[in-house]
Structure formats: structure tokens, C-alpha cells
Amino acid sequence: MSDVISQVKAVLTEAKGGLTQATVARESGLSEPVLSALLAGNYNGAVAKNENNLKKWLATRARTAETRRRTGHQKPVWQPLPTADSIMDVLRTAQSLCRWGMVYEGAGVGKTVTAKHYQEEGSNVWILTACPFRNSETAVLQSLMKVLGLEFANRTRAQMSEAIEAKFTGTKGLLIIDEAQYYSDRVLNGIRILAEGRVGVVLLGNDVVRTRMSDLRTLSAMNPVWSRVISPLRIFTASPADIAQYLKAWGITDAGIIREAKKIIPTSTGALRTLESVVMQGLSLASVDNEPLSLAHFKEAWKTLEGMEGVVAQ
Numbered sequence: 003m004s005d006v007i008s009q010v011k012a013v014l015t016e017a018k019g020g021l022t023q024a025t026v027a028r029e030s031g032l033s034e035p036v037l038s039a040l041l042a043g044n045y046n047g048a049v050a051k052n053e054n055n056l057k058k059w060l061a062t063r064a065r066t067a068e069t070r071r072r073t074g075h076q077k078p079v080w081q082p083l084p085t086a087d088s089i090m091d092v093l094r095t096a097q098s099l100c101r102w103g104m105v106y107e108g109a110g111v112g113k114t115v116t117a118k119h120y121q122e123e124g125s126n127v128w129i130l131t132a133c134p135f136r137n138s139e140t141a142v143l144q145s146l147m148k149v150l151g152l153e154f155a156n157r158t159r160a161q162m163s164e165a166i167e168a169k170f171t172g173t174k175g176l177l178i179i180d181e182a183q184y185y186s187d188r189v190l191n192g193i194r195i196l197a198e199g200r201v202g203v204v205l206l207g208n209d210v211v212r213t214r215m216s217d218l219r220t221l222s223a224m225n226p227v228w229s230r231v232i233s234p235l236r237i238f239t240a241s242p243a244d245i246a247q248y249l250k251a252w253g254i255t256d257a258g259i260i261r262e263a264k265k266i267i268p269t270s271t272g273a274l275r276t277l278e279s280v281v282m283q284g285l286s287l288a289s290v291d292n293e294p295l296s297l298a299h300f301k302e303a304w305k306t307l308e309g310m311e312g313v314v315a316q
Contacts, residue, residue: 006053007040009060030059077278078251080119083244085237089116092233096202097124097176101232102194103204106211108237110275111244113206117178126175126201132184142189146177163196170200177203183210187223194227203230212236240273248274252281258297266304280304 014021027037032052039045040052080086089105089112096103105113121127128149136145143162147154150169154162170177177197179185182205185193190205197203205211212234240248242264249260263277270276281295283303288295 004053006057006060010056011041013060013063026059030055032056078248080115081248081251083112083247084241085244086112086116088235088237089113090120092235093117093120093176093178093204095233096204097127097174098202099232100174100199100202102202102227102230103233103235104211104231105204105206105235105237107209108239108273109208109271110273111237111240112274114180117180117206121178124176126173127178128175129178129180132179132181134184137184137186137189139189139192142185166196167200170197173201175201177201178206179203180206182207190227191223194230239268240277244274245277248277249281254281254295256295256297259295259300262297262300276307279307283307
């Protein structure tokens with residue numbers, strides 16, 4: 003057995019179930035069968051090439067661990083921030099009452115991560131992420147079938163629609179449509195018909211989701227959708243409480259940093275996403291100086307990022 007394979011086995015053992023062969027395969031660029039055969043010692047293919055990929059994976063993993071050790075901070079998992087709690091209320095209401103909800107406008111305020119957390123906690127919650135490259139009616143139906151765990155190969159649109167209706171029926175579930183601004187009026191109305199009386203629906207997206215409500219060109223077509231929205235929530239940016247709590251989740255309690263973040267983050271277009279970038283850059287700068295994160299590091303990180311197009315509102 004080679005040294006590389008021994009090291010990979012040791013990492014898997016030390017992880018105690020926290021790391022799977024499937025994850026190692028994805029991160030190293032190998033297929034699961036190839037990785038399994040290599041670990042078992044019975045792979046007859048390009049051993050050297052695949053072991054080299056694993057060697058690179060081990061090096062990357064070691065560098066990441068060292069960076070985290072030096073910074074002394076871990077990226078927080080989902081946090082019950084005040085804005086996140088408001089988003090959760092919209093999701094709960096839509097699912098409980100089998101109606102529509104809407105959370106829109108601000109970028110980086112936690113819409114997507116909160117939706118994923120709600121899905122992890124609940125039952126019969128599906129997240130469909132819209133994409134401008136997959137927004138035709140057939141593509142949307144196929145994406146929804148995949149999200150629902152249904153086979154869509156060789157099925158017509160009519161057959162897929164019937165299968166989705168059957169899947170929804172009796173579940174009291176919730177369909178969350180992220181990046182909803184990319185779906186046409188016709189697609190949203192189609193989803194309305196499929197979901198009607200079966201599941202709740204929540205639209206997550208930018209300000210385009212809201213402006214379509216008052217657009218005279220689409221008003222009549224979209225009235226059947228908007229009339230079902232029982233809990234719309236407009237979020238402009240992260241609140242001061244969100245910012246302070248998010249920093250504390252990082253283990254950052256310095257009053258100066260928190261005060262500075264409350265001042266600059268509301269001016270950014272990325273809110274908590276921008277704050278995460280500033281914190282990570284600041285921690286990197288602090289690790290180079292072999293010091294804990296300071297206000298000076300935080301300001302330097304912000305100065306580095308604020309010139310990037312799209313970070314600061316113009």
C-alpha cells in the first residue's frame with residue numbers, strides 16, 4: 003500500500019464518520035468506484051495519476067486546517083439572526099396555510115441559507131433554484147421533477163405535470179423557489195396550478211420579484227399569483243442586530259469591529275455575504291501578522307474589498 007493511500011485511510015478513520023469516501027472522491031476529482039478500489043488495493047487502472055490527485059487533496063486539506071488553526075475562528079453555521087427569524091416566519095406561514103409567501107430585494111441577507119435550514123428542520127420541503135439557463139417550461143418541469151426525486155426521462159410535459167401534482171397531494175409541504183426573478187409569468191402560473199391546494203409556495207429573489215407585482219404589462223397575468231401571497235417580506239439589508247450577532251458567531255466580540263461593521267455593511271450590496279468576505283480577509287491578514295483579528299485588520303480588509311465592482315453600492 004502506498005503512503006498516499008495510507009494517509010487517506012488515516013484521515014477517513016480520524017474523521018470518525020464526519021468524512022465519507024463520497025466526499026473525498028468529489029473533492030479530489032475521482033469517481034467513487036475508483037477511490038474505493040484504490041483504498042482496497044485492487045485498482046488496475048492509472049494508479050499513479052489518481053494517487054497524485056489524492057496527494058493534492060491531502061495537501062489542500064492540510065493547508066485549510068492550518069489556516070483555520072492559525073486564525074482561531076470557524077465559519078459559523080446558520081444562525082437565528084433577527085432577519086432569519088422573520089424569513090422563517092414567512093416559510094412557516096406559507097406551509098401551514100398552504101398559501102404563497104415572498105421574501106425579496108436585499109442580497110446577502112440570508113434568504114437562501116435560511117431556506118436550506120428550514121428544509122433541514124422540516125418535512126416535505128423542496129427548494130427549486132431558478133436559473134436563466136434552465137427557465138423554459140420543459141426545463142423547469144424537469145428541474146422540479148429532479149428536486150422531488152421523480153424520474154423525468156422520456157416523459158412529456160403533461161406527464162411530468164401529472165406526476166408533480168400527485169407527488170404534492172397530501173404532503174402539506176412547501177416549495178421554495180429561490181432566484182424566482184428568473185422564472186416567467188407563464189412558468190409561475192403553471193407552478194401555481196400544480197401547487198394549488200396541495201403545498202405552499204415561497205418566492206425568494208431580488209427586487210424584480212416585487213416590481214413585477216405592479217408592472218402593467220404583467221399585472222393581469224400575475225394577479226392569480228399575487229392574490230395568493232399571504233406573507234410578503236421586503237428586506238433591504240442586514241440589520242445592526244444581524245451584524246452584531248453574526249460577528250459573535252464568528253467569535254468576534256471586539257466592540258470597535260462590531261461598531262465599524264454596523265457602519266459599513268449597510269452600505270454594501272452584499273450585506274452578510276460581504277461581511278463574511280471582510281472577516282475572512284481580515285483573519286487572513288491577522289494570521290500573517292501572527293496576531294488576533296484587530297480593528298486595523300478589519301478596516302484594511304474592507305479597504306481591499308470596497309473597490310471591487312459590486313461590493314459597494316454606487
